[in-house]
Every structure is written in C-alpha cells, then in structure tokens.
Amino acid sequence: MEFIMLLLVLLVVVIALVASRFIDNSNPFQVQRKASLLSPVERSFLGLLEKAVQKEYRIVNRVKLADVLDIRDNVSEKYRRSTLLKLNAKYLDYVLCEPDSMKVIAVLDLVNTKSKEGHKALPDWFVSGALEAAGVPYLRIGIKAGYTVSELQAALAMKLGKPAPKVEPMYKGLVKKGPTRPIRSFKPVPAANTPIAGKLMAPALSHSQIKAQTTALIQAS
Template identity: 70%
Template sequence: MEFVLLLLVLLVIVVAMVASRFIDNSNPFQVQKRASLFSPVERSFLGLLEKAVSNEYKILNRIKLADLLDVRPQAADKAKRSINLKLNAKYLDFVLCRPDDLQVVAVVDLVNNSSKDGHKAAPDWFVSGALETAGIPYLRIKIKAGYTAADLQSALAAKLGKPAPVVEPLFKGLVKKGPTRPVRSLKPAVTPVNSLTPVLSHSQIKAQSTALIRAS
C-alpha cells in the first residue's frame, strides 16, 4: 500500500513538472522590458561625446562589427564562416559617422577595467586587428571621473591626425584686468615751482579782481 502511495506521489510530481514546463514554453515571447537602454556611465559618456563632436559627426550606438566589415571574396569558405561568426558576435559601443553620407570615421569603445571582469577590460585582438586592417581608427577610452568634452576632443584629434583643439584657459575666482583707459590720479594736482605760469601774490590777485569788477 505504501509503495502504491509513493508511486502516486511521484506521478503527481512528474505530471506537475511536465505541465509547468509545457505552460512556460507555450509562450514564445518570454521577455520583459529592460529598465534602461544605457547604464548611468554609458549615458554620461555619451553626453560628453556628443558635446565633443558637436555637429561634426553622428554617433551610432552598439553596432555589430559585421555592419562595418565584410569578408574578402577571395577568402576560403572555412575562413569565411569563421570570420563571419566573429564579426556577428562583436559589438562596438560608439561609431562616429559623417553626417552627410554616414561614412564611418572612427570607432570608440568604452572600457571599464575597475575589475578583471570589467566591460571590455581586456583588449580584443580580433576587433582591433580587423578595424586596423580596414583602416578605421579605433579608440579604447577608460572610464574615469573628471572627463571633459575637451579631453575627448583631444583624444579624437590625435587618433584622426587632426590639430589639437585650442582650449580656453579656465580661471578660478576673479581675474584682475589691466586698465582700458588712462587712470586719473586721486591726488590733487601740485603746480611745480619752476612752471612757466607766474605765481601771483595775495595782493596782486585782489587787485586783479577789483579791476575786473570795475571793467564790467
């Protein structure tokens, strides 16, 4: 009797497991919305990158390496299959393009090497080698605090062989500027002793004043 009960219990458990698995697999869309498209670090970096490139380039995000590169026609079939698998498995964080024809100008990968398992902490020899072969400049920029748009402009200019941007010096506090016009002294003017203008005595000044009153 006990053996029969045990078999019934096991049968119920097996049926429940099969039923739950069947119910889960009945819906082909076992998905849910992600909380955010970008992480806070990615959003912050994207804002700086947009300021750095201004309207000079358009920024595309999370592009497959296969969207940028094609396998050479003369490659062997086995090599084509292997390379295509790698190209489709690699994603690039930011791709800079010309705004008029969307021609690729450069690729920027954001590197978080705060730990050994950080995002793209280890350089990917296939990505860097493939982009170098195709003649596409590739920048790996490490995450750190204090980045400015000017820092990214300088890094991009150096990689693209452009002149470094002129950065306005930043001054903290008030800056004392020189006078823009002559400054009048606050001290009373002192007539020099050897001046060409004659110095009159008190009696001479009084006599001149009397003469002026009579003349008027």
C-alpha cells in the same frame, strides 16, 4: 504502502513539470522591455561625446562589427563563414560617422578596467586587429569620473591625426580670455554746491586745474 506513497510523489512531480512546460510554451514571447537602451554610465558618456564632436560626426550606438567591416572577395568559403560568425558576435559601443554619407570615421569602446570581469576590460585581439587591418581608428576609453570635453576632444584628435583643440588658460577656475580693464563707475557725480548729508559739495577740478594749484603751492613755499 511506502512504495505507493513514493509513486504518488513521483506522479505529482511529473504532473508539475508537464504543467510548467505547457504554461511556458503557451506564449513563445516570454520577454519584457528593458528600462533603458543604455546604462547610466553609457548614457552619460554619450552626452559628453556628443558635446566633444560638436555635430561634426553622427554617433551610432551598439553596432555589430559585421556592420562596420566586410569580408574581402578573394577568400575561401571556409574562412568567410568563420570570420562572419566572429564579426556578428562582436559589438561596438560607439561609432562615429560622417553625417551625410554615414561613412565610418572611428570606433570607440567604453571599458571598465577596474577588474578583469569588467565591461570589455580585456582587449579583444580580433576586434582591434580587424579594425586596424581595415584602417578604422579604434579607441578604448576607460570608465572614470570627471571626464571633460577638452580631454575627449584631444584623444579623438590624436587618434584621427588632427591638430589638438586649443584650450584657453584657466585662472582661478574661470577662463582668462585676456587683460582686463578697470570698470568705470556708473554712479553719477554730484554737481557743484550740491548739499550731501548737510554739507556743500566742492566743485570738481580738472587735471590741469589740480596741476596749476600744485605748482602755485610749490612756488609759494
């Protein structure tokens, strides 16, 4: 009796496994759309990077290393196959290109160095070495809060061998553009003998009149 019960249990398990395989294979596309192409951090950094380049470069995301680098002609077929596998397996976060020719100018990777398991926390010797051999500037930028456009522009300029952008001095949180002048009041001056709050307003004196009166007082004393 126990043997028969065991056979029934095994039969039920086998039927369930077969049914599950049949259901899964009925639709070969067991996938769904992601909520967003970029993570919130990547999307925020992209907006900052777009402001930093100021339309000087076009930014392309999630690019294969094989799309940036090509293998030289004078190499063996064995080396070509192994290198091509590595190039296709590596992805770059941001690639700066010339707007018209789409020539690659620089590569940026956004890295999370808070832990060893973070996004690209450990440098990839193949990526950095291959880009350096091809003469493509490569920047690894750590994830942090509070990045400014000027900081990113300075990092790009240093890596690309360009002069750093001039940053105007800050004064109490505001940009101080130069010396300021006292603002003249736009309030109209009351005319002479105009009553204000029950009193007559004395006529306004010019600078020469005031000086003459002062001289007369000194002489009189």
